[in-house]
Amino acid sequence: MRISSKGLYALEAMIRLARNYPERTTKIHEIAVQEEIPEKFLELILLDLKAARLVESLRGANGGYRLRRPPGKIFLGEIIRTVDGPLAPLGDAESLRRLVKNDRKHSALYQVMLDVRNAAAGILDHTSLADLCRHPARS
Amino acid sequence: MRISSKGLYALEAMIRLARNYPERTTKIHEIAVQEEIPEKFLELILLDLKAARLVESLRGANGGYRLRRPPGKIFLGEIIRTVDGPLAPLGDAESLRRLVKNDRKHSALYQVMLDVRNAAAGILDHTSLADLCRHPARS
DNA sequence: ATCACACCGAGTAAGTTAGTAGGCATACCA
DNA sequence: TGGTATGCCTACTAACTTACTCGGTGTGAT
Secondary structure, eight states, X not given: OOOOHHHHHHHHHHHHHHHHTXXXXXXXXXXXXXXXXXXHXXXXXXXXXXXXXXXXXXXXXXXXXXXXXOGGGOBHHHHHHHXXXXXXXXXXXXXXXXXXXXXXXXXXXXXXXXXXXXXXXXXXXXXXXXXXXXXXXXX | OOOOHHHHHHHHHHHHHHHHTTTOOBOHHHHHXXXXXXXXXXXXXXXXXHHTTSEEEEOSTTOEEEESSOGGGOBHHHHHHHHHOOOSSSOSHHHHXXXXXXXXXXXXXXXXXXXXXXXXXXXXXXXXXXXXXXXXXXX
């Protein structure tokens, strides 16, 4: 369940959109500058997020992006899964098949992996963008 | 905190060694066949585990590997960390610096990532090889 | 002396990551 | 109606990582 740069960029961009929700739409360029994300790369990421229906866009001059749901109803797990794939520690199907196939021998190991995934998902699927925005400066 | 094939192989091999503990030493070849792990690859993995002082080896004819500590005192977290690196979702230093640098903006995000890591570590650092061997056939 | 094993360094093919490049499509505005 | 600002789309690529393999050397029991 490694989070890639892409995933981190996605989270940062979404947080930025959450701050401007619901009034303003926010331009790719603006996000890229403020969050120090390579602009063309961010473009691709936002396209993914759009395909996942987490954001929507307006084209043309004065275009930009905005969240499709209020920040309190968008969870980190959704974001990470759309850009980085499943949250499980054994991401690829191959490894899973291994464990399931060697069922007898390793079912306990399989169970532990499940527990880990559930622990991670439990946190990420219950933390919303709103939760993150509520603490503007902690520490 | 993705677990690679290498990590999975390491876990399987260690479980195998745990079963034979403390009487027998187990040969690379034997483990490779029983667990269906590429033998030469497994060799490298065991070398890593040896460097991490989780296992020890005997050379020459009748050589082989054995755990350096009883299975109840070897935890999955140690194994995974030695072959796959840190358990945190943001493995690389680069991403961490990003989050820490943009401290004000994203400290909440950083906190969530910490929580996820701690949840995973909490499970993996408290599950021992003995725990896995206790359940020979569950399900 | 032989054989069975562990040890070791190097090499490599395929896949993934983290981007970049360049142009098209659409909307606003003068 | 034409310019400009924006998002949309496809393709490409350099660097890195993964998952191995190869060919040998060192060591100890018999």
